[in-house]
Amino acid sequence: MNVSSSPGKALRLSQFINPGTGRSLIVEADLGSMLGPVGGFLDIAEAVESIRTEVDSVILNPGQAARLSNSFKGREAPCLLIRVDWTNLFRGEGSILPAREVRHVMSANAYDAVTLGASGVAAYLFMGYENDEDEAGNVEALAKLARECDRYGMPMLVEAMPIGNRVTALNYVDCLDLAMRVSVELGADAVAVPYPGSPEGLRRIIEASKVPVFILDLKLKTQGLLSLSEDVLRTGASGFIVGKEPFEAADLKALRSIVHRET
Amino acid sequence: MSTGKTIRLGKFIDPEDGRSVVVAADHGFMLGSIKGVIDLESTLKKVVAGGPDAVLMSVGQAARLNHLFQGRKAPALLIRADWTNAFRDRTYTLPARSIQRVAVAGAEDAVALGASGIVTYFFIGYGEDEKESRDYELMTAFSKQCSRLGLPFIVEPLPMGERVTGANYADLITASIRMAVEAGADAIKAPYSGDPETFRKAVRAAGNVPVLILGGAKAKTIRDALEVVAEALSAGAAGVVFGRQVVQAENPAKFVESIKAVVHEGKPVREVVGWAWKGPLGLKVNADKCTGCLICTVACSFKHHKVFTKAKARLRIEIREPSSFRPIVCTHCMKCVEACPKHALTHNPRVSCVQVIPDRCDGCGVCVEACPLHVVGFDDERKQPLICDMCERLPECVEWCQPGALEVYERQASAAEG
Numbered sequence: 001m002n003v004s005s006s007p008g009k010a011l012r013l014s015q016f017i018n019p020g021t022g023r024s025l026i027v028e029a030d031l032g033s034m035l036g037p038v039g040g041f042l043d044i045a046e047a048v049e050s051i052r053t054e055v056d057s058v059i060l061n062p063g064q065a066a067r068l069s070n071s072f073k074g075r076e077a078p079c080l081l082i083r084v085d086w087t088n089l090f091r092g093e094g095s096i097l098p099a100r101e102v103r104h105v106m107s108a109n110a111y112d113a114v115t116l117g118a119s120g121v122a123a124y125l126f127m128g129y130e131n132d133e134d135e136a137g138n139v140e141a142l143a144k145l146a147r148e149c150d151r152y153g154m155p156m157l158v159e160a161m162p163i164g165n166r167v168t169a170l171n172y173v174d175c176l177d178l179a180m181r182v183s184v185e186l187g188a189d190a191v192a193v194p195y196p197g198s199p200e201g202l203r204r205i206i207e208a209s210k211v212p213v214f215i216l217d218l219k220l221k222t223q224g225l226l227s228l229s230e231d232v233l234r235t236g237a238s239g240f241i242v243g244k245e246p247f248e249a250a251d252l253k254a255l256r257s258i259v260h261r262e263t
Numbered sequence: 264m265s266t267g268k269t270i271r272l273g274k275f276i277d278p279e280d281g282r283s284v285v286v287a288a289d290h291g292f293m294l295g296s297i298k299g300v301i302d303l304e305s306t307l308k309k310v311v312a313g314g315p316d317a318v319l320m321s322v323g324q325a326a327r328l329n330h331l332f333q334g335r336k337a338p339a340l341l342i343r344a345d346w347t348n349a350f351r352d353r354t355y356t357l358p359a360r361s362i363q364r365v366a367v368a369g370a371e372d373a374v375a376l377g378a379s380g381i382v383t384y385f386f387i388g389y390g391e392d393e394k395e396s397r398d399y400e401l402m403t404a405f406s407k408q409c410s411r412l413g414l415p416f417i418v419e420p421l422p423m424g425e426r427v428t429g430a431n432y433a434d435l436i437t438a439s440i441r442m443a444v445e446a447g448a449d450a451i452k453a454p455y456s457g458d459p460e461t462f463r464k465a466v467r468a469a470g471n472v473p474v475l476i477l478g479g480a481k482a483k484t485i486r487d488a489l490e491v492v493a494e495a496l497s498a499g500a501a502g503v504v505f506g507r508q509v510v511q512a513e514n515p516a517k518f519v520e521s522i523k524a525v526v527h528e529g530k531p532v533r534e535v536v537g538w539a540w541k542g543p544l545g546l547k548v549n550a551d552k553c554t555g556c557l558i559c560t561v562a563c564s565f566k567h568h569k570v571f572t573k574a575k576a577r578l579r580i581e582i583r584e585p586s587s588f589r590p591i592v593c594t595h596c597m598k599c600v601e602a603c604p605k606h607a608l609t610h611n612p613r614v615s616c617v618q619v620i621p622d623r624c625d626g627c628g629v630c631v632e633a634c635p636l637h638v639v640g641f642d643d644e645r646k647q648p649l650i651c652d653m654c655e656r657l658p659e660c661v662e663w664c665q666p667g668a669l670e671v672y673e674r675q676a677s678a679a680e681g
Contacts, residue, residue, distance in 0.1 A: 127357060132348055136363030139346050143367030146322070150372065166357060174356035178295035185292035185321035186346070186367055208296035210304070210327065 008153015009189060015079040015119040016057035016155070017190070017212055017238060018260065025259045026192075026214065027051055027252075028059040028243035030083035030122075033107070034090050039246040044068070054252045057081050057119070059241070062108045065116045072117070079119035081157060084108040084145060087124055089163060090244070102129060102163060106141050110148035110156075120155035120189075121145065127179040128164035139182060146187030158183035159192040159216060159241070173201040180205055180213075192216045192241050195232065202235050212238035219245045229258050267413015268449055271379040275317035275339040276450065276473055276501065282526050283475055285452075286310050286519065287319040287506030289343040293350050299510035306510050307331055313519025317341050317379065319504065322368045325376050332377070339379035341417065344368045344405060347384055349423055362389060362424055366401060370408035370416075380415035381405065382452065387420070387439045388427035399446065406447030418443035419452040419477070419504075433461035441468040452477050452504045455491055459498035466499035473501035478508035485518060489532040492525050502526045537657035537671075543615030544653055545674040546578075546592040546661065553668035555580055555588035559660035566659040567649075568642075577651040578638055578660055590668055592660075593617065593638050593651035602633035608650070615674050616653040624648070 017024045029048055031038050041047045044064055048071045052058070059081040060068065072080045086107045088099035104124060113121045125142050129135040142158060149156040160183045162175035173196050183191050192214040196202050206213050215237050218225060229240065239259050242252070264272070276283040288307060291300045299306055303324055310318065311331055317339040320328070325340055332340045346367045348359040364384060373381045385402050389395050402418060409416035420439030422432055433456040440451050451469055455476040456462045466474050476495045482488035488508050495503075503522060512518040524530045560576035568575045578592045595615055600608040607623035608630060610616075626646035631639045640649035661669045 132359055132361045132363045136346070136348065136365045140365035140367065143322075143346065143365070147368060147372050150322075150326075150375070171356040174295065178357060181291045181295045182346075184327075185289070185323045187321075187323035187326065204296075208291075208301045210302075 006150070006153045009149075009155050012079075012119040012153065013155045013189060016081065018056060021260050022212070022238060023233070023259050024056040024212075024214065024239040025054070025252075025256050026057045026059060026081065026239065026241040027055045028083075028122075028241055029064070030059045030061050031090070031244060032064070033061045033083065033086055034088065035095065039243070041243075045071075050249060051252060052078050054249070054256050056239075059083050059122050059243075062112055062116060065118070069117075080117065081120045081122050082108060082113040082116055082118045083123075084110075084113065084121045085123045085141070087126075089124075089126065102126065102134065104134070104138050104141075106145070110145060110152045110154045113154055114152050118154070120157055121149065122157045122159060122192075124159045124161065125179055125183050126161055126163045127175050127182070128162050128167040130164060130166075139186065142183070142188075143186045149189075150187065155189040156187065157190045157192060157214075158188040160188075161194055161216070169197075172196060173204060176201070176205060177208060180209055184209055184211055190214065190238070195228075199231060199235055202232065202237065206236040214239050214241050216241050217244045218242065226254060226258060229255060233258065264449070265410070265413045268409075268415050271339075271413065272415045272449055274379040275341065277316065277527060280527060281473060281501055282496075283316045283450075283473065283502035284519065284523050284526050285317045285319060285341065285475060285502070285504040286315045286338075286509045287477070287504050288324070288510055289319050289321050290506060290510070291324070292321040292343060292346060293348070294355070297507075299507065304328055304331070306515060309515040310509060310519060311338060313509075313516035314338070314523065315509075315519050316502075319343055319382055319506075322372055322376065325378065329376070340377060341380045341382050342368060342373040342376060342378045343383075344370075344373065344381040345383045345401070347386075349384075349386065349421075362386065362394065364394075364398065364401075366405070370405065370412045370414045374412050374414060378414070380417050380449070381409065382417045382419055385418050385420045385439060385443050385446075386423035387442070388422045388424040388435055390425035394424075399442065402443065402446045409449075410447065415449040416447060417450045417452055418446070418448035421454065433457065433465075437461070437465040437468050440465050440474065444469050444472050448472060450475065450501075454479065455495045455500070459494055462495060462498040462500070474499070475502045475504045476500050478503065478505035481507050481511050485512070485521060486532065486536050489521060489525055489535060492522060493532050496526065496529075533657060533662065537655075543612060543674045544656060544658075544671050545595070545615060546651075546653075546658060547670040547672045548590050548592060549668050549670065550589040551668075552666040553580065553588040553590055554666050555582060555586075556665075558663045558665070559590060559669060562659045562663040566654060575640065575642065575649060577640060577649050590660075591636050591638050592669070594636065596635065598633045598635055599630035599639055599648070599650065602629050604629060608648075614653045614656055617650045618652060619647055619650060621647065 055078050057079045061083045087104045091099045160179035167175045190212040194216050315338045319341040321343050347364040349362045351359040420443045422435035451474045521535050524535045560573035561571040564575035581589045605623045607620045630648045
């Protein structure tokens with residue numbers, strides 16, 4: 001079921017993608033489950049409260065969503081997306097407990113997201129696992145999630161990412177295309193992808209996707225970010241998912257005004 | 264067979280002739296945005312214009328592009344219910360290291376989408392026996408779901424994996440087809456074994472379950488693809504499921520129409536290839552492929568005069584050096600038409616060829632002189648010029664040219680006028 005044939009999906013999607021601008025600024029405040037407290041999210045209640053007026057949507061794990069429900073009350077509040085999976089992928093070399101092999105498991109389902117009053121679910125699809133069996137397991141789990149989402153009219157956002165040593169600078173965009181395309185074919189209503197490094201690469205992804213494409217993990221501290229994000233939006237991206245990199249309230253404000261063309 | 268299965272199967276297997284032309288458009292799911300499916304909607308619009316019996320899609324795309332399947336005249340929708348990495352070969356950006364296959368949708372999801380059936384793979388030939396048994400188990404689970412809902416179950420049995428060899432390939436096709444039928448398949452999508460003998464056996468093994476052949480990688484020419492279809496039909500196939508062949512074709516609608524003419528109307532391939540061209544035609548010369556065998560010239564004279572002589576051919580072979588040849592064919596330059604004092608020559612714009620009006624022609628031979636290429640001959644018996652008439656859109660010279668030095672191409676309307 002896609003948005004045009006599912007009223008539930010259309011309605012909920014309009015809560016996190018602004019129907020006026022067709023865009024969205026999403027903060028992921030869900031990394032605690034994968035990394036422990038990082039960035040500005042040590043006190044998550046305070047962090048979410050401080051950003052709620054700047055963003056369209058916040059991704060949370062089910063446990064925190066239940067705790068922080070007050071931040072999502074009212075029509076002025078951002079909408080809630082539920083992280084329904086878990087991975088150790090982001091525990092790199094420098095982290096407290098580096099991942100030795102990439103693992104991915106589901107942690108919640110579409111029904112849980114309905115219970116929590118969410119407007120969507122977010123899950124990862126990785127391509128480039130060392131073991132093909134893990135990749136197939138990831139596809140299978142996301143397909144199952146997609147069918148549940150169809151049933152409940154719950155939008156599904158897939159963060160499609162090439163990972164691992166088999167992905168090189170040379171085949172990066174091809175691998176990204178595969179991850180994006182598998183997500184769309186299995187029923188994603190929106191995808192999020194890392195910036196592929198060039199406007200041409202991004203254009204390729206956006207042209208083939210036919211669903212809203214968000215850009216993951218732009219480093220908000222990087223110089224020239226704002227002009228890059230303008231380019232990215234001009235290429236056809238629907239917004240950004242930030243939160244993995246530390247940011248200040250001012251960064252978010254600036255990004256928000258670009259996303260929703262408030263300048 | 265249950266009522267639901269009978270009715271739904273009848274939506275994509277023609278109840279009149281028991282045959283079917285299905286287009287597969289699920290490549291993006293397995294291989295990413297490959298040529299032809301990058302903008303799936305625009306390709307499918309062209310495909311649907313050709314009027315296939317069904318289109319095979321992933322769940323996500325079927326939901327997104329549902330509008331293409333509305334109405335009774337629209338093709339039926341088939342849903343790909345599984346996913347595999349098996350087609351990511353060594354040349355692919357992320358090659359499969361071990362074959363994986365998982366279920367991604369159930370019969371219920373397909374019913375909710377308004378589909379007329381689901382399609383799943385069934386691989387045999389794995390290095391690990393465990394995978395084969397899991398595949399069989401999965402197949403029977405799908406089969407039961409489909410029976411409950413009255414949804415046709417189409418199985419795509421494929422020899423796949425380390426234990427597949429050239430020697431056991433055809434037998435594995437037959438065996439896997441039979442295993443799928445035993446598990447409850449209502450139709451089969453299988454590779455063509457390569458020769459009618461072995462394929463006939465595979466069809467017999469399927470009993471009354473229709474066997475559709477799959478297209479695989481793109482054939483070199485439309486004609487090559489259609490020849491395989493015709494051969495498979497003669498060996499008992501019930502039709503085709505073509506994917507890349509169609510979605511990567513220059514003109515998907517025309518190609519689908521051509522396949523339908525062969526499958527549903529039983530037209531000979533030769534006729535269909537000529538018929539598939541709609542606009543004015545021309546002859547394309549690939550001089551480097553010409554071996555100077557002269558078969559084109561005798562084929563031409565036999566077609567028109569029932570004699571084998573290059574003297575009465577309406578094209579000629581120029582010998583440039585001992586081993587360098589060039590077919591010289593009529594280019595419809597109109598010099599002869601302009602030169603004719605009796606206005607006995609006329610240009611036929613539909614075919615794009617020059618025609619002789621016998622009543623007006625007095626056999627003066629001015630046209631022969633006027634031809635800059637010296638391909639206008641003269642028939643001494645009938646006292647009339649010999650000018651290429653494109654053999655009613657099926658040029659005999661092209662038909663007989665084995666090396667491929669001569670080809671038919673579709674001329675732009677403006678070029679034909681000029």
